[in-house]
Amino acid sequence: MSVSLKDVAEHAGVSIKTVSNVVNNYRHVTPAMRTKVQHAIDELGYRPNLTARHLxxxxxxxxxxxxxxxxxxxxxxxxxxxxxxxxxxxxxxxxxxxxxxxxxxxxxxxxxxxxxxxxxxxxxxxxxxxxxxxxxxxxxxxxxxxxxxxxxxxxxAIDNVAAARAAVRHLLDLGRSRIAFLGARTDRVNEPSHLRVDGWRAELTAAGLPAPDALVAATGGWDHADG
Structure with missing residues (x-):
């Protein structure tokens, strides 16, 4: 049979309310009382009825x-x-x-x-x-x-412009200078790819490098096959 709050309370010699306070992790329980009740919970193998609690x-x-x-x-x-x-x-x-x-x-x-x-x-x-x-x-x-x-x-969400700039900066720091953008989408306005292209272009421009449209490749999506 399942163990109830009442069983734990009787075993610990405390009130049902005290056991409930410990189970629900209320702050206003002394460490000694919490230890006492937890010991009874462990001995009896009590498990809270989460369904009833949520209801x-x-x-x-x-x-x-x-x-x-x-x-x-x-x-x-x-x-x-x-x-x-x-x-x-x-x-x-x-x-x-x-x-x-x-x-x-x-x-x-x-x-x-x-x-x-x-x-x-x-x-x-x-x-x-x-x-x-x-x-x-x-x-x-x-x-x-x-x-x-x-x-x-x-x-x-993330800051797509900053993320794209960070990615380009990483490649620039590795000595790369001709950096393509793969994954642009032109079919919708509110696409993060637009922001990422902006970040790509901004970082290349800041480095004094060209950012030609020929280096921007569009894809239908962002999954493995599109890549």
Missing amino acids: RKGRTGIIALAVPELGNPYFAELAGAVIDAAAEHDYTVLLDHTSGRREQEILVSQGFRARVIDGLILSPIELEPEDLLGRDHDAPLVLLGEREYGLPYDHI
Whole structure:
């Protein structure tokens, strides 16, 4: 049979509230009392009922992470980092695979799983800003990636101009002077590749080197085959 808070409290000779305070890591518990209760927890093998805890707080205890492809080493590493961080807060991560398709990214962002998640982390490829305007549920959304959306959602990205300049500077420091840019995209305006080309050109210009358009190669995407 499972061990309850009451069992731990009786074993430690304290109140159920005290055990709850220790389990929930409340600050106002003396070190001696925390040690006493933790000893009882370890002896009885008590495990918190996370489902019940989240229900009491009006949460599911699940967040979703939607990425274009799990086979890509970058997204695999990202998923691992998110899972590790979520575990520190007793959250489970639901992984979703969009294949970088706009219709799938819209489906995910519009919350087709909103009832079972407490929030969504989305790394879109084809999603357009207007696709998020009709979002009608309150599950928090965090966007990843370098596209510019200009919408009131948390968005984690890098400084693409500075990153491109740093890459060019590295090659210049190695003695290279004819540096091509591979991966430009001309089909959309809000592409990070535009910013990266700007950084490439700015660093070459600052070094007194030409940055001809002939050295800019466009690709249809950024996966292995495109490279």
